[in-house]
Amino acid sequence: MVSPFPAPSQIQQPAAGATPSASPSATSSQGGVSGSVASPFGAQAQQAGLSIVVLDPAHGGTDPGARGTGGIRESEIVLDFVIQVRRALELQGFQVVQTRQGNENPSFDDRSATANAQRGAVFVSLHISSTGLPGTVRVYVNSDLPPVADSNGLIPWDRAQAPFLGLSKTFGDLVQGFLTQRFKGSPDAAQTASVRQLRTTAAPAIAVEISSVTVEDRADLDRMAPGVADAVARGAAAFKPSYVVANSPGALP
Numbered sequence: 001m002v003s004p005f006p007a008p009s010q011i012q013q014p015a016a017g018a019t020p021s022a023s024p025s026a027t028s029s030q031g032g033v034s035g036s037v038a039s040p041f042g043a044q045a046q047q048a049g050l051s052i053v054v055l056d057p058a059h060g061g062t063d064p065g066a067r068g069t070g071g072i073r074e075s076e077i078v079l080d081f082v083i084q085v086r087r088a089l090e091l092q093g094f095q096v097v098q099t100r101q102g103n104e105n106p107s108f109d110d111r112s113a114t115a116n117a118q119r120g121a122v123f124v125s126l127h128i129s130s131t132g133l134p135g136t137v138r139v140y141v142n143s144d145l146p147p148v149a150d151s152n153g154l155i156p157w158d159r160a161q162a163p164f165l166g167l168s169k170t171f172g173d174l175v176q177g178f179l180t181q182r183f184k185g186s187p188d189a190a191q192t193a194s195v196r197q198l199r200t201t202a203a204p205a206i207a208v209e210i211s212s213v214t215v216e217d218r219a220d221l222d223r224m225a226p227g228v229a230d231a232v233a234r235g236a237a238a239f240k241p242s243y244v245v246a247n248s249p250g251a252l253p
């Protein structure tokens with residue numbers, strides 16, 4: 001399942017362990033991963049092109065994610081899926097970075113920090129849902145956030161995704177298209193939702209949600225892994241030409 005944003009009344013509150021704020025004064029570094037992210041369109045990013053895929057097996061550790069009646073745990077299955085997605089991406093020539101390797105549970109900010117440390121990367125968070133027609137897959141991109149930058153051009157941590165929403169939608173639609181070819185009944189285009197993990201990620205970022213933990217036999221989910229892996233890899237490859245960010249400052253996509 002995909003974790004939503006906090007309720008609107010809480011949006012301005014800092015996430016646990018971080019000190020993000022929309023106010024310019026908070027963009028000065030306060031240590032850790034809090035504060036702000038540098039302009040996502042620095043020269044390094046433009047020259048690198050898309051070469052890295054950050055894979056995020058969601059949940060883990062004390063957070064099992066969605067749980068099915070048959071003892072199916074989202075946190076375990078996404079880790080198995082990620083092995084296959086990683087292999088498919090590497091066959092396409094991508095370098096893969098994972099936000100967790102085993103049964104740990106890095107925070108949302110830790111996972112975003114892993115992605116935000118890369119140049120030339122996209123971010124893919126993998127989930128198993130507790131809803132939806134079994135055998136289908138949905139791609140989510142973050143809903144619109146007003147881009148906010150302070151006078152130094154720094155973007156607050158909790159708005160890191162804002163400049164990338166257009167690219168995220170393009171990437172998400174491509175991956176969804178390949179998924180829908182394989183998994184009939186899936187949507188035709190990426191869905192928009194408030195996804196906490198994507199909000200702080202300064203890269204084209206999507207969440208892929210596989211339906212669902214309600215299957216009685218885990219093998220029904222396992223059978224989907226090769227198709228999901230293939231769709232993510234083909235989607236990332238197809239997205240490469242779109243991952244062109246302007247060389248000149250100010251020419252944001």
Ligand SMILES: [Zn+2]
Binds near residue numbers: 065066127
């Ligand atoms: Zn989830």
